[in-house]
Amino acid sequence: GALNLDRELILYGSKKQTPVSLKSLLETGKGDLLKGFEGKQRESTTASELVLFQVACFLHRELPVRVAHRVEHLQSAPFLLNSPSIQLVCARYKNTFARLRSTPAPHTPENRELFTNLLVEIYDEHSATLIHIAKGLKEIQAAMEHDRDQFADKHEIQKIFDDFFISRIGIRMLVSQYLKLCQPEVPNMIGLVNLKTSVFEIAKTAIEDATYMCRRAHGDAPDVVVVGRTDLTFPYVPSHLNYMLLELLKNSMRATVETHGIDDMPPIKIVIADGEDNEDVVIKVSDEGGGIKRSNMSRIWSYLYTTADPETLEAILNSVPPLQVGGTAASVPADIAHHNLDEFPSRAEHANANPSQSTSVGTPAQQKNPLRDFAVTASPLAGLGYGLPIARNYARYFGGELTIVSMEGYGTDGYIYLPRLGKSDASV
Structure with missing residues (x-):
């Protein structure tokens, strides 16, 4: 009872x-x-x-x-x-x-x-x-x-x-x-963990997805340049890294378009830093999108601070059926699938499971992933309003960190710090 x-x-x-x-x-x-x-x-x-x-x-x-x-x-x-x-x-x-x-x-x-x-x-x-x-x-x-x-x-x-x-x-x-x-083995994958996660390959996927969203919302998107250790691979959960990078890129693209308009957009820069003795793999997403007021910095981590259109937010909240306890699961509408990807396989997950194919941004088999397609084709550019705090939780989950440094009137840098998981004892 x-x-x-x-x-x-x-x-x-x-x-x-x-x-x-x-x-x-x-x-x-x-x-x-x-x-x-x-x-x-x-x-x-x-x-x-x-x-x-x-x-x-x-x-x-x-x-x-x-x-x-x-x-x-x-x-x-x-x-x-x-x-x-x-x-x-x-x-x-x-x-x-x-x-x-x-x-x-x-x-x-x-x-x-x-x-x-x-x-x-x-x-x-x-x-x-x-x-x-x-x-x-x-x-x-x-x-x-x-x-x-x-x-x-x-x-x-x-x-x-x-x-x-x-x-x-x-x-x-x-x-x-x-x-x-429980599923058939995939090369270099142990469950969700890719032993050779390539930051560069996941960055390419996230850039493509963020660009698609930005173009759909604003008509165009800034270019993104990736520099640094583009050859780096390390053990990690690719879908987590994809979520973090996509969140930072969406924010940077929106800020860049809103600050400069679509005719004269400075590029966004991703820097992958890693030395052999580094404790962490560090990734920086750097934009010239006008920055954030210092008085607003604490609120970007809040679960209710959002630049989303209130009507968009209402539409997302009302698009899910009322929760039934113990019944069958309500299906997740396409326009909110991005917020529920959690650890579902994303296209990024197998982006470099086979290193010999890692030069392309996605093989046809990867591109057909319906969950990933939902995420790209129907996710609002700024949706529920807590993409950043959840991205930070993904970083912290394995003992890493995600921080934002802003220069008001110029731009914003987002830093992702990821411990090398093969060596880390960070608990989950």
Whole structure:
């Protein structure tokens, strides 16, 4: 009953999450951490099957703990209870927790298949969570009777939603890493991680996508020049890097067009910096788009500060059906797909899985990815208003950082710092 569910949620919410570094994700995906596990699965014969059992058993234990933490988080602040949309998101997490707890441990092939199917369902059901959280933020704002500017500066709300989104990335990363491991192997890929992620190839994809969006919105787009270590490859999750670069490029292109008009646009510059002894891979996106006022700098990280047209924002928020708890997942309309890509394969993900093909910006097979096409053809240039804070969460998720330095009246530099994940023990 409900009482037992609440007790279980409290019990699991009090357990500590198990930290997982990308290094250990890679080692598990390669089968390096199987020692001691073989004896438990006599029916399995291959190392890859053992890896899947090992990861599935870990997720069966770990996901209820992480989901319980999410529920606890969303019930922690009184003002969150003023929002029907956030209460519904919370109810969906409770429903997910109950289903995870009632599914048998995946120790047999049949049970692993049951568990895998449940994970696919859960992943899809939660794909529109960002939109419902955005609705919730508007409801909280109305309930607090503050204007948008005052609300945008509230630090408590900022921290709660930063923590929420980083944790959400973590849950979805673990689930999608497992689901990817269940699929046929791709060269250089271990689940979602590309061992030879090329910043240059992903930059080319992001430039192409941002240019398409900018041209559709404004009629033209500034050129983008890429300099520095264009030959650099390192282990990373390409879809995360693609999201970060695309967000910075969209902002830079819009600022450049709005500052200079389309007849005389200075180029945007991407610099890829990396020395052999560097702690991080560092990428800079530099524009001459007029910069940001110093008084507005803190607000660019706020979940409600947006330069989007209010009507566009309303259209996005109203384009998702009301959230049904425990029912079938609502499909994600094309015009918001970009905001829900999460760890779905993007065209960038396999852009250099085969280095011999890495000179082209996208092979025909890559270009047919329907999720990627949704993202490009129908994403507003400035949509929900929290692209930057979410991009920063993606950077921080593996122990990196994303910062913005602005010179008002001239332009803005965005810096992405990414630890070399093969060497990093940053936890997820």
